[in-house]
Structures are given as C-alpha cells and as structure tokens.
Amino acid sequence: MAQSLDRLKESPSQTAGPYVHIGLTPNFCGIGGVYASDLGSTMLNDQTKGERIELRIRVLDGTGTPLKDALVEIWQADAAGFYNSPAELRGTADPNFLGWGRQPTDMETGVCLFQTIKPGRVPFRDGRLMAPHISLWIVARGINIGLNTRLYFSDEEMANAEDPILARIEHRLRVPTLISERQGDNYVFDVHLQGEKETVFFDS
Amino acid sequence: MAESGSNQAPETGAFFQRDRQWHPPAFTPGYKSSVLRSPQKALLSFDNTLSELTGPVFGHAMLGELDNDLIHNFAKAGESAIGERIIVHGRVLDERGKGVPGVLLELWQANAGGRYRHKKDGYLAPLDPNFGGCGRTITGEDGGYAFRTVRPGPYPWPNGPNDWRPAHIHFSAFGHGFAQRMITQMYFEGDPLIWRCPIVSGISNKAAVEALIAALDMHSTIPMDALAYKFDIVLRGRRSTLFENRPEGN
Numbered sequence: 001m002a003q004s005l006d007r008l009k010e011s012p013s014q015t016a017g018p019y020v021h022i023g024l025t026p027n028f029c030g031i032g033g034v035y036a037s038d039l040g041s042t043m044l045n046d047q048t049k050g051e052r053i054e055l056r057i058r059v060l061d062g063t064g065t066p067l068k069d070a071l072v073e074i075w076q077a078d079a080a081g082f083y084n085s086p087a088e089l090r091g092t093a094d095p096n097f098l099g100w101g102r103q104p105t106d107m108e109t110g111v112c113l114f115q116t117i118k119p120g121r122v123p124f125r126d127g128r129l130m131a132p133h134i135s136l137w138i139v140a141r142g143i144n145i146g147l148n149t150r151l152y153f154s155d156e157e158m159a160n161a162e163d164p165i166l167a168r169i170e171h172r173l174r175v176p177t178l179i180s181e182r183q184g185d186n187y188v189f190d191v192h193l194q195g196e197k198e199t200v201f202f203d204s
Numbered sequence: 205m206a207e208s209g210s211n212q213a214p215e216t217g218a219f220f221q222r223d224r225q226w227h228p229p230a231f232t233p234g235y236k237s238s239v240l241r242s243p244q245k246a247l248l249s250f251d252n253t254l255s256e257l258t259g260p261v262f263g264h265a266m267l268g269e270l271d272n273d274l275i276h277n278f279a280k281a282g283e284s285a286i287g288e289r290i291i292v293h294g295r296v297l298d299e300r301g302k303g304v305p306g307v308l309l310e311l312w313q314a315n316a317g318g319r320y321r322h323k324k325d326g327y328l329a330p331l332d333p334n335f336g337g338c339g340r341t342i343t344g345e346d347g348g349y350a351f352r353t354v355r356p357g358p359y360p361w362p363n364g365p366n367d368w369r370p371a372h373i374h375f376s377a378f379g380h381g382f383a384q385r386m387i388t389q390m391y392f393e394g395d396p397l398i399w400r401c402p403i404v405s406g407i408s409n410k411a412a413v414e415a416l417i418a419a420l421d422m423h424s425t426i427p428m429d430a431l432a433y434k435f436d437i438v439l440r441g442r443r444s445t446l447f448e449n450r451p452e453g454n
Contacts, residue, residue, distance in 0.1 A: 008299045008438045010220075012412045013227045014389040015235075015403060016374065019320045023312025023374055026338045029322055034277050034336050035268065039310075062240035069324070075259065075382040085258035086214035087380065100260040122254050135255050137385050142237030144228040144406050146387060150255070168250060193241050203222060203247035204256050204383060 013145035020071050020139060025104050040073065040102030043116045047096040050079030050117030054186045055151065057112045059105060059138055062194035066110025070140035073102045074114055074151075076133075081120030090123075118153070124164045131159035131166065138191060148202040151189050152179045174200050217443035218252040219383050220299050228406030235402045236363050256383035262308040264342050271340050274313075274353035278336030285335035287316025287354030291424060291432040292390070295347040296377060299441030303347025307439070308378040310340040311351065318359030318371075327359050352430065358397050370397035370404070379439040390435045391417045 021029035025038040044052070055074070059067045076099050077083050084093035093099065099119075103112040121129040131152055138147040152160055160166055160179065169175050177199040180189035191199045230242035270277040275285045296307045314320045314337065317329030321337050335354065343349045358371050372389040379385070391398050398404055398417065407413050415438075424432035 006301060007441070008297060008301055009226055009412070009415065010222065010299060010440050011377075011386065011388050011415060011438045012407050013386055014374075014406075014416065015238075016376075016387045017389075018324055019312065019322045020374070020387075022320060022322055022337050023310050023376060026336065031278070031321055031336045031338060034338055035271070035340075039266075067241070073385070075255070077255075083254060083258035084260060085380075086261060087216045087258045088254070089214075089216060098260050124253055125251065130253065130255070133255070135382055137382065139387055140241065142235070142239075142241035144230055144232060144235070144238055144242070146385060147243065148256075148383070165248075165250060165253070168248060174245075194244055198243055198245050200245075200248050201243050203224070203249045204252055 015141060015144050016071065016139035016146075018069050018141040020069070020141075021104055024071055024102060028104050038102070040100055043098065043101045043114065045096050048117060049094050049096070050119075052185065053116060053118050055114040055116065055134070055180070055189060056186055057105075057114070057136075057151075057189045057191065058110050059140070059191045060193065064195070067105055067140050068107050068110045070105045070110075070112070070138060070143075071102065072105070072112050073100070073137045074116070075100050075135040075137075076116065077119040077122050079117055079120050081122050083122070121159065126164075128162070128164055129159070131156050131163035133163075133165075136191070143193075147193075148204065149191065149199055150178055150202070151187070153187060154179050154181045169200055174198075215380070215442050215445075216257060217445045218257065219381060219440040219442055222440065226409060226412050228408075232402070232406035234405055238406070252381070252383055257381050259379065259381045259384070261306060262342055262378065267340065267342060272349075272351045274335070274337065274339045274351065276352075277339060279334035283334050285315070285354050286332050287335075287357075289352070289430040290355050291350060291352055291426065291430050292373065292418065292435055293348070293350035293421075293424060293432065294418075294434050294436040296343045296349065296379070296437045296439060297347055298379075298439045303343075303345070304379055304439055305343055305345045305347060306380070307343040307347070307349075308340065309343065309349055309437075310338070310376040310378075311373050312338045313353065313356040313373045314359060316354045316357050318357030329357065329359065355392065358395070363402055367402060368397050368400070370395045370401050375435075375437060377437055377439060381440075384439045386439065388416060388437070390433075392433065393417055393419050
C-alpha cells in the first residue's frame with residue numbers, strides 16, 4: 001500500500017432552501033436590526049471608476065417560470081480589468097469598487113437588479129484577453145449545488161468572438177445563452193435552468 | 205493588491221477539481237423542487253482563470269458584537285431566545301487540511317419549534333419574538349469559528365405527504381476564491397430524521413452524509429449554560445504553483 005495523501009473531501013453541498021434570505025439578505029425579508037444592511041447590496045459609491053450599468057437578471061425554471069426565491073451573487077473586475085483580491089498580482093484594483101454583489105430575485109417579478117460598472121478585460125491563463133464578463137453564482141430551493149456561469153455583453157461582439165471560454169462551447173447555438181442584451185443602460189440576462197435554451201453552466 | 209490580513213503571500217494556484225460524485229447531483233427527483241430546477245446538459249469544464257481564482261476580502265471590522273450570537277442578536281434587551289442553548293464551533297479547512305482564515309460564514313435556521321421567521325413559512329409552530337435566525341462570523345488565523353444559538357426544531361415540509369426535515373443549520377461559506385463558494389447544511393448527531401430526508405438522500409455516499417453531521421462535543425460545553433457541537437467545513441483545495449509555467453499576465 002502507498003502512503004496516504006492525507007486529503008480531505010470538500011463538504012458536500014446542500015440546497016440553500018426557500019429561506020435563504022434569512023441568512024444572506026435578512027433586511028430584504030423583514031429581519032431588521034441584526035445587520036445594518038444586507039451585505040453586497042450596494043456595489044458603487046461616488047468615486048467608483050467606470051461606466052454605470054444596471055443588470056436585470058432573471059432565473060427561469062424548466063417551464064419558463066421565473067424563480068422568485070433565488071439568490072444571485074456576482075463577481076467582476078473593475079473598469080481597468082483588475083480584481084479587488086489578494087490573488088490579483090498584476091496591479092491594484094479601484095479601492096472604491098469591491099467587485100462583489102449579492103441580490104435576491106424579487107418576490108413578485110423574479111427580477112434581480114445590480115447597479116454596477118462595466119468590467120474591463122482580464123487575461124486568460126495564456127495571456128490572451130478574455131471578453132468583459134461578470135461571474136455569476138446562483139442558489140435557490142431545488143438547486144442542490146450552486147450554479148456557476150458568466151454574463152457577457154451583447155455590445156462586445158469583437159471581444160466575445162475571441163474569448164477563450166466562449167470558444168470552448170462545442171455547440172455554437174448555446175453561446176448566446178451567456179450574452180446579456182443591451183437595452184439602454186441596462187443589460188438584460190435570462191438564466192434558463194433547463195430546456196432548449198438551457199444556459200451553459202460551468203465546472204471550473 | 206488588497207490587504208489579505210495575513211503575513212503570508214497570497215496563494216494563486218487553481219482549485220482542485222470538484223468531485224461531482226461526492227456532491228448531490230442537480231436532479232434528485234425525491235426532492236421535488238429539483239425536478240424543474242436542475243440543469244440537464246453537460247457542464248462546461250475548464251481550468252480556473254483569474255475570474256475563478258480571485259475573491260473579495262471580508263474584514264472583521266464589518267462584524268457586530270452579537271453577529272455570532274443568535275440567542276441575543278434579535279432579542280429584546282435582557283431577554284433571550286427560547287430553546288436548547290448550544291455552541292456550534294469548528295474549523296474551516298481546505299482539502300489539503302490547512303485551516304482557512306478570513307472565511308465569511310453566514311448561517312440561518314428555524315427556531316426551537318421548527319419555524320422560520322419568513323413570510324413563506326406557514327408552519328403552525330409559533331415564532332419566538334426573541335429569535336431572528338441569522339448569524340455570521342469570519343474565521344480566525346487557524347480557520348476556527350464559533351456561534352452561540354439554540355438547537356433548531358425539525359419540521360414538516362410539502363414534498364411527500366409526510367416528509368420532515370431533520371434539525372439543521374444552513375451554512376454559507378465564502379473562501380478566498382469565487383470558485384470556492386459553497387452552501388451546505390449541518391445536521392445533529394443521533395437525529396433519526398437525517399436518514400429519512402429526501403434532501404439529504406440526494407447525497408449517495410454515506411461518508412459524505414456523515415461529513416455533514418456535527419458531533420456532540422462535551423469538552424466544549426459550558427457547564428450550566430450550553431451544550432456544544434463541532435462542525436468542520438472543508439473548502440476546495442488549491443494546487444501548488446511551484447512547477448507551473450507562469451503565463452504572461454498571471
């Protein structure tokens with residue numbers, strides 16, 4: 001027998017359930033006075049550099065019905081393409097932009113809104129630039145393990161065309177599932193959990 | 205470069221591949237809500253880029269004094285939540301067995317009667333006016349953490365005609381990289397409902413289920429005050445970058 005590698009196993013995931021708001025956005029669901037505000041609810045201040053945009057995200061189930069009990073987190077680079085993270089070794093990110101946000105889907109409409117900035121381009125592992133994108137993490141009742149995907153931008157056609165991650169999608173018909181549509185200053189993005197338009201989810 | 209709160213150089217290696225056989229699959233028909241909410245197509249696999257390797261830092265300064273004390277953080281002055289008083293403590297480790305400092309842990313749970321403070325919960329067990337049900341903390345240098353709370357009650361839920369959730373606490377863990385993000389549930393040693401639960405049963409490996417069951421920890425109890433349960437959480441490990449080529453811009 002060989003030596004043991006002494007590795008642990010990642011804790012198995014369990015669904016966030018229907019009451020995820022209590023833990024992650026308590027003020028949103030009427031539990032006031034415990035935290036001053038819900039973490040991740042505000043991403044910008046007056047000093048934040050970059051083009052202001054609004055993301056309007058919905059998460060749809062296999063019948064096309066929007067989820068009204070989901071929670072979405074986003075993570076993105078600043079306007080210059082730097083992450084506000086200790087693992088960002090290329091430079092210093094905008095100190096007025098954490099780059100992380102968290103929003104519940106509206107309990108009536110299922111829409112979840114993020115006021116943020118358009119991210120800059122970040123290099124892929126080999127140094128080529130990826131297209132501007134925002135990483136998404138989605139949890140809800142009925143989702144056994146959090147779903148990872150990305151939001152790209154419809155008005156970045158050139159960059160999207162050379163993006164190394166989009167290029168890995170074998171079925172080209174599915175590429176548009178990752179591209180949000182510009183409407184004025186807003187980007188509209190529907191995440192389809194199932195069906196013909198199922199979003200490309202990641203294992204990375 | 206953001207402050208890491210530690211003297212050690214930040215780690216930048218890619219995270220270990222997730223073992224999807226160990227986690228519950230997306231589609232677990234015994235848990236009905238998963239049927240229409242489970243992706244059915246193959247996931248797109250790729251090695252981590254900076255977008256997955258990086259993550260925000262949460263500083264201890266954001267925490268309030270009672271954030272990790274669910275017995276008191278929603279209670280009126282001088283009062284406290286009703287129920288079996290417990291300490292929940294442990295460490296957040298990664299798959300290499302290293303303690304992970306600076307992890308934001310957020311938890312939520314039902315009250316001692318099994319009722320959540322949420323407008324969607326119509327269970328007939330009463331709300332406790334002194335219990336909100338949420339708490340948070342950030343792990344210390346060794347990955348350690350502790351909460352004070354009451355043991356949540358089990359409760360019935362609309363799935364099968366007579367399904368009951370075992371007593372559980374929801375945990376959200378935010379490590380150093382966005383790809384480490386995870387949510388799970390902690391169960392209590394000896395609860396016979398664990399092995400009857402359709403959500404738990406989505407995990408096919410018995411050892412994986414057992415990894416979510418907190419052990420009664422008599423050495424950490426507070427005599428005449430609170431029992432204690434120990435619950436360790438494991439996040440994805442990180443590859444060493446020692447022998448990796450360093451591509452431009454990385």
